[in-house]
Amino acid sequence: DAGVTQSPTHLIKTRGQHVTLRCSPISGHKSVSWYQQVLGQGPQFIFQYYEKEERGRGNFPDRFSARQFPNYSSELNVNALLLGDSALYLCASSLGAVGTEAFFGQGTRLTVV
Amino acid sequence: GENVEQHPSTLSVQEGDSAVIKCTYSDSASNYFPWYKQELGKGPQLIIDIRSNVGEKKDQRIAVTLNKTAKHFSLHITETQPEDSAVYFCAARDSGGGADGLTFGKGTHLIIQP
Numbered sequence: 182d183a184g185v186t187q188s189p190t191h192l193i194k195t196r197g198q199h200v201t202l203r204c205s206p207i208s209g210h211k212s213v214s215w216y217q218q219v220l221g222q223g224p225q226f227i228f229q230y231y232e233k234e235e236r237g238r239g240n241f242p243d244r245f246s247a248r249q250f251p252n253y254s255s256e257l258n259v260n261a262l263l264l265g266d267s268a269l270y271l272c273a274s275s276l277g278a279v280g281t282e283a284f285f286g287q288g289t290r291l292t293v294v
Numbered sequence: 295g296e297n298v299e300q301h302p303s304t305l306s307v308q309e310g311d312s313a314v315i316k317c318t319y320s321d322s323a324s325n326y327f328p329w330y331k332q333e334l335g336k337g338p339q340l341i342i343d344i345r346s347n348v349g350e351k352k353d354q355r356i357a358v359t360l361n362k363t364a365k366h367f368s369l370h371i372t373e374t375q376p377e378d379s380a381v382y383f384c385a386a387r388d389s390g391g392g393a394d395g396l397t398f399g400k401g402t403h404l405i406i407q408p
Contacts, residue, residue, distance in 0.1 A: 287336055
């Protein structure tokens with residue numbers, strides 16, 4: 182079985198641009214969460230989606246948005262990119278809404294110049 | 295919100311020795327505590343987890359202990375091997391509030407010396 186897949190693996194964008202990152206969860210998993218990992222730090226929670234509904238949001242500005250599709254894949258969108266948005270963006274897949282293990286993809290390395 | 299502190303930030307041990315990484319958390323409502331291993335260029339890999347109704351859990355060379363009263367939990371790796379070298383993260387989660395987001399510590403860089 183395929184694990185969590187994310188695309189693209191690397192991305193370079195210019196300040197002020199917009200970016201879309203994509204995630205496909207493990208087959209059968211209905212929950213997708215997004216995390217931002219800045220170099221040298223632990224991942225920080227951005228969003229959780231379950232059955233296409235947002236279930237939670239971390240402390241991130243409105244420039245960050247996400248959605249989940251009927252096939253449970255998800256997109257993370259970031260508008261008006263700042264240099265500080267440079268990070269590894271991780272997607273985590275879980276079977277249910279709460280209380281189940283989270284499995285991470287390899288991440289998308291975003292560099293904002 | 296939850297705050298997770300992790301120590302040490304770097305740990306160097308001789309191959310074959312044991313390694314212990316410690317974490318404390320602030321929110322007494324947290325009830326799930328996973329540990330992740332992250333190798334260079336990869337996403338975090340779940341290696342073991344523990345729930346608040348259990349005090350200790352073991353999986354081969356890896357064990358986790360939880361003290362809910364003191365709000366701390368630890369990862370123990372015995373008979374360390376070169377492939378154990380990586381960054382380890384602890385995390386905590388309170389699933390009662392609706393969202394299921396994990397709060398991570400800052401990580402421990404484990405170095406296994408040959």
